[in-house]
Amino acid sequence: MISTRRTLAGALPRRRRLLRLGLCGAPRCDRAYVDTSRNAGRQFCSTACQNRVKAAAFRARHTNDPT
Template identity: 45%
Template sequence: MHLNPYGEYAVQLAVELANRPPETTLELVERCKAASIVIDFEVTDDDLAQTLEMLSEWRLIADNTDPETRAKHVNAMLEEASAYPRMTNHVGYGWHLHYRDDQQSLAGVLKALVSVGTALHLVGRGMHRLGRCALEECDNLYADISRNGRQRYCSPRCANRDAVRRHRAR
C-alpha cells in the first residue's frame, strides 16, 4: 500500500534537483527513475526546459520565509499543476492517489508531484521547514524532516564545518 508518494520524498526530490539541476534530458529521466518515478510516456527536451523553469518557481517557495508569501507561491504552483485527486493502480504497484491528470509530460508530472509534496510538507511539518543552508559559503536548499524542526544546514557536513569554525573562533 502506498500511503503518500507526494510528501517527504517529493520535497526531497525537489531539493535535490534544485541544488544540482539536471543538464540533459537523459540525466533528468535517470534521476527521476532513481527516485522511483514511473515514466510510462514519451519524454522530450521540452521536459528539461519546463522542469528547470518549475525549479525556479519552487526556489521562490523555499527562499521565502514569510508563511503568507510562501503559501501564495505554493498555491499558485498547485493551481497550475494539480488536478482533483484520483485513485490509480496504473502500473500495478498498488493503489495510490494522483494529484495530476493522466497522460502528462514528465515536467507536468514533476510540477504536480513537487507542488503537492511541498504543500503537504509545509502544512504537515510546519511552514518553516524549507530553507537555505546556514553555512555562509553554501547556497544549497534543504527540506527539514528532522524530529525537532530546527534544521539549519543542508547536510551534516555543513553543520560540522560551521561548528568547527565557531569552535576555532572561540
C-alpha cells in the same frame, strides 16, 4: 535556486511546505533543504556544512586562548 525550491516543494503536503523549506546556514553554501526533523530545527543542508561551521567557531574561540 528557484527550480530547486520548486522541486523540493513537491516533497511535502501543501500546508507544510513553507514551514519545512530552508536554506543552509553555512556562510558559503546556498543549498536548500527540506526539514524533516520533528521540531523543525534543522539549520544546515548536511552534516558536512554543520561540521565546517562548528569547527570554524571552535577555532575562533580558541585562537587566542592563553592556555
